[in-house]
Amino acid sequence: MTAQDYLSELFSLEGRVAVVTGGSSGIGKAIAGALAHAGARVVIVARGEQALSATVEELAGQGRETAWVSADLTTREHVRAAAEQAVRIFGEPDILVNSAGINLRPPMGDIDEAVWDRTMAVNLEAPFLLGQRFGPGMAERGFGRIIHVTSQQAHRAFVQSGAYGVSKGALESLARSQAEAWSPHGVTANTLVPGFVMTPLNQRLASDPEKVAALAARTMIGRNGLAEDFAGAAVFLASRASAYITGQAIFVDGGLSVH
Numbered sequence: 001m002t003a004q005d006y007l008s009e010l011f012s013l014e015g016r017v018a019v020v021t022g023g024s025s026g027i028g029k030a031i032a033g034a035l036a037h038a039g040a041r042v043v044i045v046a047r048g049e050q051a052l053s054a055t056v057e058e059l060a061g062q063g064r065e066t067a068w069v070s071a072d073l074t075t076r077e078h079v080r081a082a083a084e085q086a087v088r089i090f091g092e093p094d095i096l097v098n099s100a101g102i103n104l105r106p107p108m109g110d111i112d113e114a115v116w117d118r119t120m121a122v123n124l125e126a127p128f129l130l131g132q133r134f135g136p137g138m139a140e141r142g143f144g145r146i147i148h149v150t151s152q153q154a155h156r157a158f159v160q161s162g163a164y165g166v167s168k169g170a171l172e173s174l175a176r177s178q179a180e181a182w183s184p185h186g187v188t189a190n191t192l193v194p195g196f197v198m199t200p201l202n203q204r205l206a207s208d209p210e211k212v213a214a215l216a217a218r219t220m221i222g223r224n225g226l227a228e229d230f231a232g233a234a235v236f237l238a239s240r241a242s243a244y245i246t247g248q249a250i251f252v253d254g255g256l257s258v259h
């Protein structure tokens with residue numbers, strides 16, 4: 001067996017179909033690209049059509065089979081419609097990545113029901129509904145990978161965690177519930193836990209060089225995260241290689257959480 005064959009056996013995603021929410025920007029975009037480069041056909045889901053089509057075009061230019069569905073994941077109806085639209089493109093997915101997320105950040109006392117509802121809808125309900133739509137089919141077929149992108153704020157408060165931290169804590173619990181339900185049937189559910197990653201989500205904080213440097217100093221590696229840092233962990237969690245890892249939170253944070 002060549003080294004290439006060995007690596008393919010462990011990590012290749014050839015023949016797999018993936019749905020990646022938030023696949024048009026930041027961490028989700030990097031994960032969508034990584035899964036596509038590892039062989040999967042990938043449907044990305046987000047709102048903005050320009051960023052969606054630019055991402056797909058970029059990957060198509062590199063010979064990757066990808067497609068997009070535009071949907072606002074704040075309403076259940078749109079989540080359901082997005083799932084059906086995605087399935088019509090490459091068929092039922094083997095891999096579901098929930099990376100779409102919002103962080104509205106009002107001070108705790110100012111969080112009203114609208115902020116709470118929107119945060120829970122995008123960060124928690126959409127992953128739940130997509131899991132309910134795709135998880136049972138994955139279990140029936142005997143293979144599936146559910147990967148949620150959570151946050152260090154699932155584990156501790158950080159810069160006005162508010163409703164966001166709550167949604168991410170619940171998302172980690174959702175991964176464990178899904179893992180408990182479907183792991184006996186070959187479907188794993190895990191979370192990737194970012195620390196501070198330089199993406200559009202953090203534009204405001206990232207424009208303050210002093211804060212950026214202070215956050216980098218809190219990691220062990222000495223720099224803040226980049227979207228590309230998630231590629232390897234995502235391919236691993238999506239592949240056969242991670243078959244015995246389920247219900248886990250994998251921190252991709254340069255050591256921030258243990259420093």
Ligand SMILES: NC(=O)c1ccc[n+]([C@@H]2O[C@H](COP(=O)([O-])OP(=O)(O)OC[C@H]3O[C@@H](n4cnc5c(N)ncnc54)[C@H](OP(=O)(O)O)[C@@H]3O)[C@@H](O)[C@H]2O)c1
Pocket residue numbers: 021022023024025026027028045046047048049051071072073074098099100101102103122149150151152194195196197198199200201202
């Ligand atoms: N960056 C960090 O430091 C960090 C830290 C911890 C956790 N995270 C988590 O990592 C995930 C990705 O974050 P990121 O930093 O990559 O953010 P990002 O660059 O802002 O990307 C967010 C993605 O989600 C999509 N999205 C947002 N609201 C949506 C909605 N209502 N319906 C459908 N799609 C929606 C966005 O596209 P549209 O706007 O076009 O819809 C975009 O594709 C999030 O879950 C975030 O909470 C990030």
